[in-house]
Amino acid sequence: MNEIVDGFIQAVELIVSLDPEVLEITARSLLISLAATAVAALIAIPIGGYIHFREFGGKRGLVTIIQTLYALPTVIAGLFVFLLLSRVGPLGFLGLLFTPWGMVIGQTVLVVPLLVGMTLIALSGVKKTIQDEVISLGATSSQTIWTIVKEARFAILGGVILGFGRAISEVGAAMIIGGNIRGYTRVLTTAIALETSMGNIAFSIALGIILLAIALLVTTALFLVQER
Amino acid sequence: MIEFSHVSKSFGEKNVLNDLTFRIEKGEIFTFIGPSGTGKTTILRLINVLELPTSGSILIDGKDTRVSERDKVALRRRMSVVFQKPAALRGNVFQNVALGLKFRNTQSEEIQRRVSEALGLVGLEGYAERKATTLSGGELQRVAIARALVTKPEILLLDEPTANLDPASTERIENLILSLSEKFGTTIILSTHDMVQGQRLATRIAVILNRTLGQVGDSHEIFYQPKNREVARMVGVDNIFEGTVVSNDAGLATIDINGTPVIATCSHLQGSRVTVYMRPEDIIFLVGKDGKSSARNELPGTITRVTPMGPNMKMKMDAGITLVAIITRRSYDELGLSKGASVYASFKASAIHVVKNEE
Numbered sequence: 091m092n093e094i095v096d097g098f099i100q101a102v103e104l105i106v107s108l109d110p111e112v113l114e115i116t117a118r119s120l121l122i123s124l125a126a127t128a129v130a131a132l133i134a135i136p137i138g139g140y141i142h143f144r145e146f147g148g149k150r151g152l153v154t155i156i157q158t159l160y161a162l163p164t165v166i167a168g169l170f171v172f173l174l175l176s177r178v179g180p181l182g183f184l185g186l187l188f189t190p191w192g193m194v195i196g197q198t199v200l201v202v203p204l205l206v207g208m209t210l211i212a213l214s215g216v217k218k219t220i221q222d223e224v225i226s227l228g229a230t231s232s233q234t235i236w237t238i239v240k241e242a243r244f245a246i247l248g249g250v251i252l253g254f255g256r257a258i259s260e261v262g263a264a265m266i267i268g269g270n271i272r273g274y275t276r277v278l279t280t281a282i283a284l285e286t287s288m289g290n291i292a293f294s295i296a297l298g299i300i301l302l303a304i305a306l307l308v309t310t311a312l313f314l315v316q317e318r
Numbered sequence: 319m320i321e322f323s324h325v326s327k328s329f330g331e332k333n334v335l336n337d338l339t340f341r342i343e344k345g346e347i348f349t350f351i352g353p354s355g356t357g358k359t360t361i362l363r364l365i366n367v368l369e370l371p372t373s374g375s376i377l378i379d380g381k382d383t384r385v386s387e388r389d390k391v392a393l394r395r396r397m398s399v400v401f402q403k404p405a406a407l408r409g410n411v412f413q414n415v416a417l418g419l420k421f422r423n424t425q426s427e428e429i430q431r432r433v434s435e436a437l438g439l440v441g442l443e444g445y446a447e448r449k450a451t452t453l454s455g456g457e458l459q460r461v462a463i464a465r466a467l468v469t470k471p472e473i474l475l476l477d478e479p480t481a482n483l484d485p486a487s488t489e490r491i492e493n494l495i496l497s498l499s500e501k502f503g504t505t506i507i508l509s510t511h512d513m514v515q516g517q518r519l520a521t522r523i524a525v526i527l528n529r530t531l532g533q534v535g536d537s538h539e540i541f542y543q544p545k546n547r548e549v550a551r552m553v554g555v556d557n558i559f560e561g562t563v564v565s566n567d568a569g570l571a572t573i574d575i576n577g578t579p580v581i582a583t584c585s586h587l588q589g590s591r592v593t594v595y596m597r598p599e600d601i602i603f604l605v606g607k608d609g610k611s612s613a614r615n616e617l618p619g620t621i622t623r624v625t626p627m628g629p630n631m632k633m634k635m636d637a638g639i640t641l642v643a644i645i646t647r648r649s650y651d652e653l654g655l656s657k658g659a660s661v662y663a664s665f666k667a668s669a670i671h672v673v674k675n676e677e
Contacts, residue, residue: 219404219405220405223405224417226366226398226399226401227398227465228394228395228422229421230391230421237407237417
């Protein structure tokens, strides 16, 4: 019991004293997950827009697959990207395995389906009457799509924030693709996993508190956006 | 300018318009009247190329509306629509009104100028900064009208434009419609269920009944010379009777309606089976037979029912046939009428519209 209390005290000390390693891991986590979320948004929002505004065969099936992928286990995404990037894999020549870039790819794969789904929900939340209004005011197809996406911007942003939450909190893909290399690919979640198994409780708790704080921030941001 | 030729429209299995043929001329105020759910909105959507006809064709300036997406946008940019339930986009009133100009890449000073001009026309000066999604129904309706006017359309489509408005705003919008038509020659196409509004505004009226065209004509034709029973009912011609022409003396015919003789001006020959139509406003009540009148008909009877209708009273009277009459409440009081009172119903031979029955 004492150990845990001591761990807590030391953890707070680590955070308050701005321990360089803690800061470095936190910064890397944020950068990788933000990058993954940004890339995922650039891919997912247009895909969501395309699916929403175009009629094509198999649309329903596609949407169902996307929804299933919301629950894609992070280790499976990690394994998939690992195989792609491994030396014998199709993208092995890029040399991205065990690099932060590889981790960005892994987390992007995790976030894209969720964000496509959230974009679809956001766009279908815009009333049909608004689309009619926009078209009848003389909008071209691209002006129409742009205006409707803008109309749904807060709901889409909610999806982006949710996607970031998934990226920063996952451990499977980061571990498999990044390899948890100290000072290079070690992020909050992989560090916690390692340090805990090594008995470094204080360090783990410190990182855990930070991760929770980030989660709290994300949730608050989501709440504020949805209030709009 | 706009030509419907045998236009039908179905959504899946459901037919909403059936075989419509008519023409709308440039500069007209053309009004569709009809009960709700009869496809008036669909007609406006077809003109705006938001929908295409299932069969038949619609020509705008001689060109079919079945064209490429690009040409549809070009067509739509010549017109504006005010939907029955207008939608507000996020942002303020200014941004909402400016939308059509933004799509046309109008310069920002010009947008500024025209938006404030349009807001002035609908009486919403000072509303530019208001959040559009928090407006009341009436305010939003006027924002939608401003949004439609700001692009200076050649054709203005209005779907029940004053359904959400108070009387003062309604009058303002009606005056605006008339002045647009006079000043700019805008072709105005509107739908309404308000007969009186149709009569006040329209150059021509189309009655839409049972998903098709009941009758097209000017307001006198529609309101006083309905083509058939359905149109007559729709436009408030409450007195409809079947009868036979028993004599016709140089255009002044005596028509027997279940034993009651009625004199009407018409050219139908003796023996013709006819339907006669008369508006309830055209009946005058006399208490006692004093003096002479130029009205050819004077039927004695008793009042069987009295229904107050705002400043007027609607009455049913048994005069051998059951007549429906509307008189002002003041006349009603001054004549001391009531249910059961004995009166004479007087009406001119020319107030009766006679249509020969098809065999």
